[in-house]
Structures are given as structure tokens and as C-alpha cells.
Amino acid sequence: MxxxxxxxxxxxxxxxxxxxxxxxxxxxxxxxxxxxxxxxxxxxxxxxxxxxxxxxxxxxxxxxxxxxxxxxxxxxxxxxxxxxxxxxxxxxxxxxxxxxxxxxxxxxxxxxxxxxxxxxxxxxxxxxxxxxxxxxxxxxxxxxxxxxxxxxxxxxxxxxxxxxxxxxxxxxxxxxxxxxxxxxxxxxxxxxxxxxxxxxxxxxxxxxxxxxxxxxxxxxxxxxxxxxxxxxxxxxxxxxxxxxxxxSYGESKAQPDGKGRCKPSTSPGSRVPHITLTDGKTSTIDLLGHEWTLISSSALANTDAFCSVADELRMPLKLVKMVREFHAHSILGYNLVLVRPDGRVAWRGQEVPSGRDQVSDILQEATGWGN
Missing domain, CATH: 3.50.50.60 (FAD/NAD(P)-binding domain)
Structure with missing residues (x-):
């Protein structure tokens, strides 16, 4: 030795x-x-x-x-x-x-x-x-x-x-x-x-x-x-x-959902539900990238504030427009869903907040800067 x-x-x-x-x-x-x-x-x-x-x-x-x-x-x-x-x-x-x-x-x-x-x-x-x-x-x-x-x-x-x-x-x-x-x-x-x-x-x-x-x-x-x-x-x-x-990592650890069925939800911390889109093969899971993802199912939502504030925070954010997917939208229940890189929901809302400060609050809360 x-x-x-x-x-x-x-x-x-x-x-x-x-x-x-x-x-x-x-x-x-x-x-x-x-x-x-x-x-x-x-x-x-x-x-x-x-x-x-x-x-x-x-x-x-x-x-x-x-x-x-x-x-x-x-x-x-x-x-x-x-x-x-x-x-x-x-x-x-x-x-x-x-x-x-x-x-x-x-x-x-x-x-x-x-x-x-x-x-x-x-x-x-x-x-x-x-x-x-x-x-x-x-x-x-x-x-x-x-x-x-x-x-x-x-x-x-x-x-x-x-x-x-x-x-x-x-x-x-x-x-x-x-x-x-x-x-x-x-x-x-x-x-x-x-x-x-x-x-x-x-x-x-x-x-x-x-x-x-x-x-x-x-x-x-x-x-x-x-x-x-x-x-x-x-x-x-x-x-x-x-x-x-x-x-907060230990506090937010999600237990495995198992191999059975589970109730779909977009409440913060929930996994994004798997829904097959109208093309018959793409899943909502396939929309998620390695970065943060903002799913917008409203053609009228102006998401520019989310993208620009994310750039200012140096937060990698992918915008996904999921318009005319009425069945998927009915299950998600919200026009806007912000998803973490691990596929779990960080925030959901029906419309983009009116001010940039409110958008900044949402993104900073999601990344650990909230009170």
C-alpha cells in the first residue's frame, strides 16, 4: 500500500x-x-x-x-x-x-x-x-x-x-x-x-x-x-x-405519485397534468423545456412583461402558446401556468398582472426572493 x-x-x-x-x-x-x-x-x-x-x-x-x-x-x-x-x-x-x-x-x-x-x-x-x-x-x-x-x-x-x-x-x-x-x-x-x-x-x-x-x-x-x-x-x-x-428544498419535496391515476391540478407544487393535445400525440409534458416554462392558452394574453422581467432577472424562461387547445385548457383551468424546470407548477393565473412590479413579484417569489 x-x-x-x-x-x-x-x-x-x-x-x-x-x-x-x-x-x-x-x-x-x-x-x-x-x-x-x-x-x-x-x-x-x-x-x-x-x-x-x-x-x-x-x-x-x-x-x-x-x-x-x-x-x-x-x-x-x-x-x-x-x-x-x-x-x-x-x-x-x-x-x-x-x-x-x-x-x-x-x-x-x-x-x-x-x-x-x-x-x-x-x-x-x-x-x-x-x-x-x-x-x-x-x-x-x-x-x-x-x-x-x-x-x-x-x-x-x-x-x-x-x-x-x-x-x-x-x-x-x-x-x-x-x-x-x-x-x-x-x-x-x-x-x-x-x-x-x-x-x-x-x-x-x-x-x-x-x-x-x-x-x-x-x-x-x-x-x-x-x-x-x-x-x-x-x-x-x-x-x-x-x-x-x-x-425550502426539504419543505417542498414532493412524494412520488405512484403508478396509478391522480387528480389533475395546477395548484403550486403540483405536477403539470398530462393531456394529449389535438394533434393526437403531443403531451403537455412535451411542451416543457429544461428552463422555466410559461404556458399561455389565451390568444389575448400579452406575455411580454413576463419575458422582459425574466430577462432582467437572468431567469431562463420559455414561452409556450397553447391556443385553441380547448380541452387541455379546460383541465388546466387557467390561462397562464408558470412551470418550474422540474415540471411542477410555480404559479397560475387567468390574466397577466397589470403592472411590471406584480409580474416581478411573481417571478421573484418563484425563485426564492419572496418574503
């Missing part, structure tokens, strides 16, 4: 501790949002596993929102066919999971945009690592074991040791704990179980690191955590969000 050497030349806006499914998904979404990060994973490679995971309808809907659901199902079909030839391979199917035909038969907003998907843990992790490879801003360091971290007013310094016994100190503005249920990151930062950030607010916890949900639903809670934490961190690093976004 060689001596431990120190190396302090690693710097990144965010370091993600743990390269399992939730850690890789967090890194991928950060990459989509334009935020560089380093993923530190203790294992040298993704190990083969016979454990299966079921991503529920909400998780697969999130994959669709991220533009990766079709690629994921294609890879699952191909790799599961190979693995099924192994006599040690065992996978269970969900007989109660609705098919895509069933999802589209009733267009009332109560179904998810995608059916659930069962696959092996190995396939899921391989796929998400492959997605990270498509983002040049995401660096993956296999063989890096997390040792400790220290928080300060300007950020975090995390210490790792690699498989050659060389020590690395990574300086970052934020650290995401996505390690397993041993939750060493959470324990080192002094956060209690079911707490989602450190007292100083520089460490955010996702997935099993929080140990906040039942075993069967942890992967689905982890998917929610990944997209929820990512947009908040991006907003802070891109200087349009306040620190309140981190302190």
Missing part, C-alpha cells in the same frame, strides 16, 4: 458524491441546465446486479420531460433480452401497470404521460451514465472513495481517495450527497435522517442519502429529488435564485 498523496487542483461548481442512478441523473440534469459538475463514485465500474427496479409512471414521465424515455426503453429491451439468458437473472413484471394504449384512451389528465418500466439496477445505472457522457460539462471519476468534507461560507472542500491511494481535495460551491443508505455525507454534515440539506446550506441530499421513504419507492423519490435539487442549484449558480431555494 503506497503513501497517500494530496492533490488540491480539482475545482468545480458542484461535486456529486455517488454515481448510482440518482447521482447520475442529478449530474445529467445539471448538465442540461448548463452547470458543470464532477461525479465521484467509489466503484471502478457499474457492477452486475440481479436486483430489479420499477420506475413508476411519474418517474418515466420525468424521463420523457428530460427527453430520454424512448432511449431508455430501447436500452432496457436490448439489455434485458441479453441478461434474461443468464440463469441467475430474475425480473418481475408489474401486471397492474397500464399500457400506453390505456394511458391515451382517457384523455382526462388523470394518467401519467408514460407507463411504468421495470428493469435491472445495472441497466438503469448504465443508461444514466451513458446519458452523462453526452454532457461535456459532466466529469465522472470512478474509483474515488469519499472520505470527508468541510463547509465554509464560500463553498465546500471534499476529500476523496482513489484506487491508487492518491488523495484528492475537490473544491466546489455546493456538494450533492447521492451516496447509498450508509449516508456518510449526511452523517458528516450533521443532518438528521429525513433532512435534505446541511445546516450551512452548502450540502444537498438526494435519494437514499435522505433515507426518507420506503424501500420500494426510494428510486422514484430519488428521481424526484434529482430534478428538484438540480434546478435549485442551477438557479443559485446562475445568480437568479436565492439561498431560500435550498432551505
Amino acid at each position: 503506497g503513501s497517500v498523496m494530496e492533490n488540491f487542483d480539482h475545482a468545480t461548481p458542484i461535486v456529486v458524491v455517488g454515481g448510482g442512478a440518482v447521482g447520475m441523473l442529478t449530474a445529467f440534469q445539471l448538465g442540461r441546465l448548463g452547470v458543470p459538475c464532477i461525479v465521484a463514485e467509489q466503484k471502478l465500474d457499474i457492477s452486475a446486479s440481479t436486483k430489479s427496479e420499477t420506475l413508476n409512471g411519474r418517474s418515466m414521465e420525468i424521463f420523457r420531460m428530460l427527453g430520454i424515455s424512448d432511449d431508455f426503453r430501447t436500452m432496457v429491451d436490448a439489455l434485458d433480452a441479453q441478461e434474461s439468458a443468464n440463469e441467475d437473472w430474475e425480473i418481475t413484471s408489474e401486471t397492474s401497470v397500464p399500457s400506453m394504449a390505456e394511458l391515451t384512451a382517457e384523455n382526462d389528465g388523470t394518467w401519467f404521460a408514460e407507463p411504468a418500466q421495470t428493469c435491472s439496477t445495472t441497466v438503469l445505472e448504465r443508461f444514466l451514465r451513458r446519458m452523462c457522457f453526452t454532457k461535456p460539462s459532466v466529469e465522472i471519476r470512478h474509483g474515488w472513495k469519499y472520505l470527508s468534507h468541510e463547509e465554509g461560507p464560500e463553498g465546500v472542500t471534499a476529500t476523496f481517495i482513489d484506487d491508487c491511494w492518491e488523495q484528492h481535495a475537490v473544491k466546489s460551491q455546493y456538494l450533492v450527497g447521492a451516496d447509498d443508505c450508509e449516508a456518510r455525507v449526511r452523517k458528516n454534515c450533521g443532518a438528521e435522517p429525513q433532512k435534505y440539506c446541511s445546516p450551512e446550506g452548502r450540502v444537498v441530499l438526494v435519494g437514499e442519502s435522505c433515507a426518507s421513504s420506503q424501500e420500494a419507492s426510494r428510486i422514484n423519490q430519488g428521481v424526484e429529488d434529482a430534478v428538484n435539487a438540480s434546478w435549485r442549484l442551477a438557479a443559485l449558480l446562475q445568480a437568479y435564485g436565492s439561498d431560500q431555494l435550498i432551505t
Whole structure:
């Protein structure tokens, strides 16, 4: 065993501790949002596993929102066919999971945009690592074991040791704990179980690191955590969000909706309901981008104030005109719906407020600057 050497030349806006499914998904979404990060994973490679995971309808809907659901199902079909030839391979199917035909038969907003998907843990992790490879801003360091971290007013310094016994100190503005249920990151930062950030607010916890949900639903809670934490961190690093976004992260964590039907709603914090538009194939979920989205279903609404105020705040905002979609509008119930980058509603209204100050108040409240 060689001596431990120190190396302090690693710097990144965010370091993600743990390269399992939730850690890789967090890194991928950060990459989509334009935020560089380093993923530190203790294992040298993704190990083969016979454990299966079921991503529920909400998780697969999130994959669709991220533009990766079709690629994921294609890879699952191909790799599961190979693995099924192994006599040690065992996978269970969900007989109660609705098919895509069933999802589209009733267009009332109560179904998810995608059916659930069962696959092996190995396939899921391989796929998400492959997605990270498509983002040049995401660096993956296999063989890096997390040792400790220290928080300060300007950020975090995390210490790792690699498989050659060389020590690395990574300086970052934020650290995401996505390690397993041993939750060493959470324990080192002094956060209690079911707490989602450190007292100083520089460490955010996702997935099993929080140990906040039942075993069967942890992967689905982890998917929610990944997209929820990512947009908040991006907003802070891109200087349009306040620190309140981190302190409110735990308070606003949305529990997975499961694989059944759910009552459609556009109340703040709710997921945007899946409604198929008049072309017969586009979902309201497909209207959402990686940035904030303002859905306007009124031809008369002048949304210029929203766009100009968002520009002033350096808040990335996509305007979607959804006119003459009367069925979708009847389910949404409002002419204007402001959607966060994780696909959940931030605000809704029937008309654009009359003054720019009121519009500014809405956007600042959504990004953590409200009282």
C-alpha cells in the first residue's frame, strides 16, 4: 500500500458524491441546465446486479420531460433480452401497470404521460451514465472513495481517495450527497435522517442519502429529488435564485405519485397534468423545456412583461402558446401556468398582472426572493 498523496487542483461548481442512478441523473440534469459538475463514485465500474427496479409512471414521465424515455426503453429491451439468458437473472413484471394504449384512451389528465418500466439496477445505472457522457460539462471519476468534507461560507472542500491511494481535495460551491443508505455525507454534515440539506446550506441530499421513504419507492423519490435539487442549484449558480431555494428544498419535496391515476391540478407544487393535445400525440409534458416554462392558452394574453422581467432577472424562461387547445385548457383551468424546470407548477393565473412590479413579484417569489 503506497503513501497517500494530496492533490488540491480539482475545482468545480458542484461535486456529486455517488454515481448510482440518482447521482447520475442529478449530474445529467445539471448538465442540461448548463452547470458543470464532477461525479465521484467509489466503484471502478457499474457492477452486475440481479436486483430489479420499477420506475413508476411519474418517474418515466420525468424521463420523457428530460427527453430520454424512448432511449431508455430501447436500452432496457436490448439489455434485458441479453441478461434474461443468464440463469441467475430474475425480473418481475408489474401486471397492474397500464399500457400506453390505456394511458391515451382517457384523455382526462388523470394518467401519467408514460407507463411504468421495470428493469435491472445495472441497466438503469448504465443508461444514466451513458446519458452523462453526452454532457461535456459532466466529469465522472470512478474509483474515488469519499472520505470527508468541510463547509465554509464560500463553498465546500471534499476529500476523496482513489484506487491508487492518491488523495484528492475537490473544491466546489455546493456538494450533492447521492451516496447509498450508509449516508456518510449526511452523517458528516450533521443532518438528521429525513433532512435534505446541511445546516450551512452548502450540502444537498438526494435519494437514499435522505433515507426518507420506503424501500420500494426510494428510486422514484430519488428521481424526484434529482430534478428538484438540480434546478435549485442551477438557479443559485446562475445568480437568479436565492439561498431560500435550498432551505425550502426539504419543505417542498414532493412524494412520488405512484403508478396509478391522480387528480389533475395546477395548484403550486403540483405536477403539470398530462393531456394529449389535438394533434393526437403531443403531451403537455412535451411542451416543457429544461428552463422555466410559461404556458399561455389565451390568444389575448400579452406575455411580454413576463419575458422582459425574466430577462432582467437572468431567469431562463420559455414561452409556450397553447391556443385553441380547448380541452387541455379546460383541465388546466387557467390561462397562464408558470412551470418550474422540474415540471411542477410555480404559479397560475387567468390574466397577466397589470403592472411590471406584480409580474416581478411573481417571478421573484418563484425563485426564492419572496418574503
